[in-house]
Amino acid sequence: MVGILFSRSKLSHLQKQVCSHIVQGIRKETSKIREEWESSLTGKTPTLSENSDQDAYCFELLSMVLALSGSGVGRTYLAQQYPLLQDLFSLLHTGTPRIQRQVISVLRRVLPEAKPQTLASILSVPNLPPSEYSIVSLASREDDNEVYDVNKPGILDVLLACIGKALTVQTKIKASGPQKGVTSMTLAECQLDSKSASSTGSRWWMRGKMDSAMANKIISLIQDMASGLLSETWATVTKAAVAEAILALTKLDENVRAPQTCVKTPTMWLSLSSLCVLDQDHVERLTSGQWVSSPNGQHGQPRPTCDNHDDGETQAIILCTECGNLCADCDRYLHLPRKNRNHQRQVFKEEEEAIKVDLHEGCGRTKLFWLMALADSRTLKAMVEFREGKQSTAKSGLGVCRFCGTSSNTGLLAIGNVCADTECQEYAKIACIKTLPCGHPCRGIKDEDPCLPCLHRCGKQETLKQDADDMCMICFTEALEAAPAIQLKCNHVFHSHCVRSVLSKRWVGPRITFGFSLCPICKATIDHPVLRDLLKPIQELFEDVRRKAMMRLEYEGLHKAEAITTPGARFYQDPAGFAMDRYAYYVCYKCNKAYYGGEARCEEQAGAVEEYDPQELVCGGCSDVSRAQVCPKHGTDFLEYKCRYCCSVAVFFCFGTTHFCNACHDDFQRITNIPKLELPRCPAGPRGKLMDGDECPLHVKHPPTGEEFALGCGVCRNAHTF
Ligand SMILES: [Zn+2]
Ligand SMILES: [Zn+2]
Ligand SMILES: [Zn+2]
Ligand SMILES: [Zn+2]
Ligand SMILES: [Zn+2]
Ligand SMILES: [Zn+2]
Ligand SMILES: [Zn+2]
Ligand SMILES: [Zn+2]
Structure with a gap:
């Protein structure tokens, strides 16, 4: 049928009529499925089951749409059906898995034909993210003072939400008291107390959950969009939207930064989703330098004034390797000429606004002074660590447990900087106590020669792809520096006790399988001299x-x-x-x-x-x-x-x-x-x-x-x- 419909380059009246019937049919089914989804959220009815007659008609209609999207004329036609596009995004969140899979396939074909601007208006997104998303250009833009609205949706939120709803997030509070332990939750769980659609506004699809197979499909869709596989326009918009969702964290108001409040904001979940689709471009363009308020701080430098103004009072924001310290105005002016545009510039921010973005081994991470968030796209696990107060005071050395970061002046910490916690005491027994040439304590295990490379990546450590703040990808609850770690033959670093526990537990179920003996990151066989007793x-x-x-x-x-x-x-x-x-x-x-x-x-x-x-x-x-x-x-x-x-x-x-x-x-x-x-x-x-x-x-x-x-x-x- 599709062949006959679209064998020509234009649609006849009859063909248009058939298509509009399909589109209307989908419209009806979409609202029916949405209603059932809403009532399943409140727990009154079970979720729709696949291959039942409940989803069969919609599935058939979508099969037609998918077939239509196989031809150029079909794609152009579909991209102009705004209500249909709206329905597709609704079904993406409410449909059964087979419907969701079809929607994703249709989107892949139709999105290249749709303008981002059009899609924005369909999704009631007020504006597209600035295509020059690097924080250098954001800093030199004048209207950057607008107040951040937590409820303002972004163009890709509807896709990012699919990832967010599949994440398992651990939250930790790093405080000075003896507060160990983590809580683990999903988006659906932390919404339990927020009642209805009204709490999420136009982003009603932020509710419920998504299965991980579907989230993975969305991750690869977004990655393909960002790499330009759909169209160049979409590549720009996608990267900018991901950046926008990550930077949104820096704009959160102080009163929503409290852990219990923060984990309920869409901002938090969407930025965790974005960390799953981060690419290397983001790492360089989103990371800022940091001024410190106290002139004797060890990291960063006190805030200088603009060299170009040279008035001793206009404060600098940007550090250019050619032009020196500049305020926003001078930066814009001096870098306007084409020949100056490739100058190396870095934005410097107050501690309060500084941000660091990293991508290590598929795990995206963002660090602010009050929070560290990371998400792993392969396992869909994420971690949010809330940090208390200013880092400059906590880092002052004495009285801080080298493993859990607890600080105290009770004297328990006097020996070797280890607190009284049983776990920390266990770690201390196997930990190396040497100090590396760079001045950092060795984070490796006792009697290892040479020591584990410095996890702060001091010196040129070619083989080290992770750092002290990266999670151990086995336990995914503690940073690498939180327990003695080892670097396997494949160069990946894990907690020593985590690797040992994986090798001791071996396979799951009765049948012998050897997947457990492979590195969780690269699948090379786990190997390290200290593991010989278990490996043999x-x-x-x-x-x-x-x-x-x-x-x-x-x-x-x-x-x-x-x-x-x-x-x-x-x-x-x-x-x-x-x-x-x-x-x-x-x-x-x-x-x-x-x-x-x-x-x-x-x-x-x-x-x-x-x-x-x-x-x-x-x-x-x-x-x-x-x-x-x-x-x-x-x-x-x-x-x-x-x-x-x-x-x-x-x-x-x-x-x-x-x-x-x-x-x-x-x-x-x-x-x-x-x-x-x-x-x-x-x-x-x-x-x-x-x-x-x-x-x-x-x-x-x-x-x-x-x-x-x-x-x-x-x-x-x-x-x-x-
Ligand atoms: Zn401790
Ligand atoms: Zn050592
Ligand atoms: Zn070091
Ligand atoms: Zn671990
Ligand atoms: Zn036997
Ligand atoms: Zn049998
Ligand atoms: Zn037999
Ligand atoms: Zn490995």
């Missing part, structure tokens, strides 16, 4: 699983499978990776060796196992109840049992009598109560289901379902079947 057994287990999986791959004749031999395939020339992904192995509780428990996809179908008793994981050799023959070639190393209740390889051995596969184990209460005669015959699927056909998936003759059966040596058995 992991390495041995890895080799054991690898060897067994490779052996099985060969016996099954899959070592030349397409997935391994096709260039570009996920496991191209990586048979071991393929085998370990394909087969599921478990650690035997008795002999501590890895044993085979079926193919991984069977386990995935059975669903995630949340709770299990590791004592029930026993290999064939150690659970040889029927005294199966020992294989003359392989002993009991590869001895496998059949699940008593179906034709799958067993994983669990329970009650000292019974072998179960994953799925049957999950459902054991029901299955073990089915009378033996009512159990399905071979071929029997998991959970007592009958399978099609008459070939046993294990390719063996075995006693009826409900009886124990040793499959024998897995290696030899499979060798026979192929």
Whole structure:
């Protein structure tokens, strides 16, 4: 139909009529879905479910729109349907996931055709952000004195809100008292006490939550917009809008800076969202220098006067490497000529307005004197730390715990600058107490040679990509400097105790997987000399699983499978990776060796196992109840049992009598109560289901379902079947 509609370069009257019907249809559906969304927010009704007839009509209409947007004529037409654009943004927040996905696809195609100015008026956004968004140009603009309105929406807020509603935010208060601990919350949770749509004004979509898959799609949409993939105009507006949302934090009034108030402002959440889509341009253009009020402060410098005025009283704002200290007027005037425009300039601000923006390893961060906020786009975790008072006084050295920052004059801090807190005392036991050549204390661990590079990035530390204020990406609750840290072989830095805990806890669930042993940032294998005690057994287990999986791959004749031999395939020339992904192995509780428990996809179908008793994981050799023959070639190393209740390889051995596969184990209460005669015959699927056909998936003759059966040596058995 779409082909016929848009095969020409202009729309006929009939075609226009069909389109306007679709647009009207969407309008009706949108308001219906919004109503249901509103009532689901108040908890009166459940949220709309996907693939129900509730969302089906809207989904079909959007499929038409998506098809229309495939042609140039279609995109131009759609971009002019202002009510439709409005509806799309509404559905983005209220629709079911499949509707949201369609909306995002349509937006990707239609936005390049829509002018930012038009979109602004559709979304009742009063003005676009200044395209010259760097704080240097903002500082030299005259009308910068306008009062900041917390409720004034920005052009991209409707998209940024999608990210904000998926964030988990930890808040911390760094104060002088012994107030440790963090609170964790989502936007939806901190709105619980603000009643209705009226509290968010025109930004009604700031309410509710968004799932993380959708937030990730929005993150990549905004990143593509910023990189110019949609259009150059949108690239400029997007970067400026992200900058605007971040700078908004500096404009927050003193009375909303109190933690409990601040976390409820849209400003806070939108700026955290912006940190997820930060790019390197922002880092340089948004960071300011800082004047200090006291002339003896160690950081920054006292505020100078304008060199150009030379009257000894007009205060400078901008420091230009060529022209010296300048006030806003002189800066504008001197840098007007084209030849002067590439001068290196930096804005200097009072401590109250100074801002520092950073982007380290995908984690965006902004620092003001009263707050530090950071957000990680990959995990959608964010962190807001409220700082009390002026930093200049707190930094004065004596009486501040080197880990938690607590300051006190009780004398407890006298030894090594560590407070009495048990955690800090534990950290102190493993911490290095040396002072680095730059004068900063070493933030590494004891007896390491050489010491951890200075986390304040003193000197040229090429290998260091993080700094003292960055969160440890494992715990995501404390800054790197808050506990002794180590730099792994891949150069990433984490708290020593966090890495150790990850390596000790190992994988989640019964099946052995090795994802935990990779760096959370770059996925290189975790390695550091002090971790050898933990890494050695992991390495041995890895080799054991690898060897067994490779052996099985060969016996099954899959070592030349397409997935391994096709260039570009996920496991191209990586048979071991393929085998370990394909087969599921478990650690035997008795002999501590890895044993085979079926193919991984069977386990995935059975669903995630949340709770299990590791004592029930026993290999064939150690659970040889029927005294199966020992294989003359392989002993009991590869001895496998059949699940008593179906034709799958067993994983669990329970009650000292019974072998179960994953799925049957999950459902054991029901299955073990089915009378033996009512159990399905071979071929029997998991959970007592009958399978099609008459070939046993294990390719063996075995006693009826409900009886124990040793499959024998897995290696030899499979060798026979192929
Ligand atoms: Zn402490
Ligand atoms: Zn050290
Ligand atoms: Zn240093
Ligand atoms: Zn940590
Ligand atoms: Zn790494
Ligand atoms: Zn065993
Ligand atoms: Zn089973
Ligand atoms: Zn069977």
